[in-house]
Amino acid sequence: MNALVVEDVYKTYGGRPAVNGVSFSVEEGEIFGLIGPNGAGKTTTLRMISTLLRITSGRITVCGHDVATESDAVRKIISYLPEDAGAYKDLTGRAYLKFMAGFFADGGDAEKMVMSGIGIADLGERIDSKVDTYSKGMMRRLLIARAIMPAPKVAILDEVTSGLDVINAFEIRDVIRQIAARGVTVVISSHNMFEVEMLCDRVAMINDGKVVLCGTPGELKGRFEASNLEEVFVKAVKK
């Protein structure tokens, strides 16, 4: 069953097209990657899926809910982690998770959600330190925990390991694999094609606001006789 369907979606900013007829679908429990260079339209597409931007034309459904007409229902089942996202600096990690959990549950359920978030973040005693004092890796762990703790049906993660060191990036990729194994659909965007190749079940390559290729990393490499996705992308764009 498709958890996410993007059908012929266009987005223009003041007449300038940013997304130019993008279509793809993602199955439940799948890790799906959107790859492409900067400015290709990845973030705009993710923002439209997350109900942050209005669609100029086309249709997006998340678990059957239309993002344009049922945005409240969509927000209850998705979790979006923007690129370079931050948290409220004057709150502690625990207070931040508590604040976010408050939108999904009350009382004991919210408390359980926070405890689950604290477990995912794995920050030890630092969970009670102010977010302002966190390193980039700690901040990203906290934000991933925030995104995952409400057990969303679809997690949308934009440049999820951007700027992280090797160990932090490795651990975060591991967390993503674990949540997908629990049935959560994950959509990630990245211009790090090696990461996408390691992590994703399927990928869509976007260039100039259009999907130029879509398939499993193995299929795409085979089709273009390439050793990695980066090579596939270069060959696809030149073609």
Add this chain to the structure above:
Amino acid sequence: MNHLLNIIRKELRELMTVGSIVSVLIMVFIFLGAGTMMNEQGDSITTPSEIGFIDGDGGPWSDRTVEILVAVYMDTYGLSEEEARGFVKVIEVALDDNAVVVERMQSLGIDAAIAVGPGYSADLDNKVRATISEYYIFTNPGLLGSAGSSMTSLMIGEISNRISKELVFDIIGPDDAAFMLNPIKGTDAHTYMNGEMHAGVRPLDISMGIMNQTLMVPVVIMMVIMMIGSIVISSMGNEKENKTLETLLTMPVGRTAIVTGKILSAAIVGLVYGLLYMVGMMFYSKGMTNIGGLGGSSPADLGLALGPADWLIVGAMVFLAIFCALGMCMILGAFAKNYKAAQTMTVPISVLAIIPMLINMFASWGSLPTAVQVPLFIIPFTHPMMVMQNLMFGNTSVVLAGLVYLALFAMLTIFITVKVYKSDILLTGIGQTKLARAFARKKI
């Protein structure tokens, strides 16, 4: 509702940090300190200070002048003769050397002295106008630094009056002299106001009395609006800079709840800080009143006291004006790219708060020409600043029109704010609109 409370709790935790509370408390203490200082300065005016009498004449009239000076001190400050003599320091020094005069004044620790020169007594005996000179050591350039010289001048005037009396007594006798020197009885003022004649009151007394009651409200409103404006716009700037806004907007919570939560929490903080400012301002205002007897008449004595319904209107106007300010700030904040950009966006709100505050200090609504009234009416912050005066003087139609206007303005700003929060502008900025792009192309 829980979502709204969740947002309010988080906003309050962020807004009421130790740093922001300390900075507000510092402001309050500055007002308290300034008020206390003003009080002390005011007290220093009403307590006697020592004065020098430089006798360069040595004649009978110079001795008499010292006696008159002592009598003036006794009458003015209610002192005994012995106490009064302690304040009058007779200085035996020649008047032709200023350096010596100053040196003597400094050694006695006095900063004001009056002097009579040779021929002073002879002039008075010969019916020639005599001269009294004044000497000062000026060390305090502040507002009240000149108070001593004013007192000395008043004393010279009183000395002149009393010598005049003594001279006339000798010629026409005490009864006729008392009449001739003061033939007009104290004035009996009458002022017509609000359909009623008030005896023993002048417009100046009324103005001062009303000012004491109403001046503080506009100043506090201005400060609160500037402060909460800065809080809300900065909060939006921070949300964008830290990229927390994108996350918040994808939470299962309505945009209206986000907007309302931010506005309500800023309003709560604004009211708390406003009350603190009010306490500080009250002390400052008391200090100002203590200087030079600026008390004026009590509005209650003049039938100008506000009733419970009036206070309800004042409260409603203050609340609505704060809401309007917050709505405007939320709209401006939506266009702030980061914290730094947000800071500059507080300027228009500050200007709109300062203009009616300044006009209110110098003019009443009724005294303004229509060309000023119209733009002033459009500024929402005018209404709570002028409402007390308008209620006192029965300008009910202006008050009610202002109330309706404020309610409509508040609704409009909240409506626009929610619209902006539902649009792409919040994330993409105004630069991505067709109009902005066309404008940018034209500029190139």
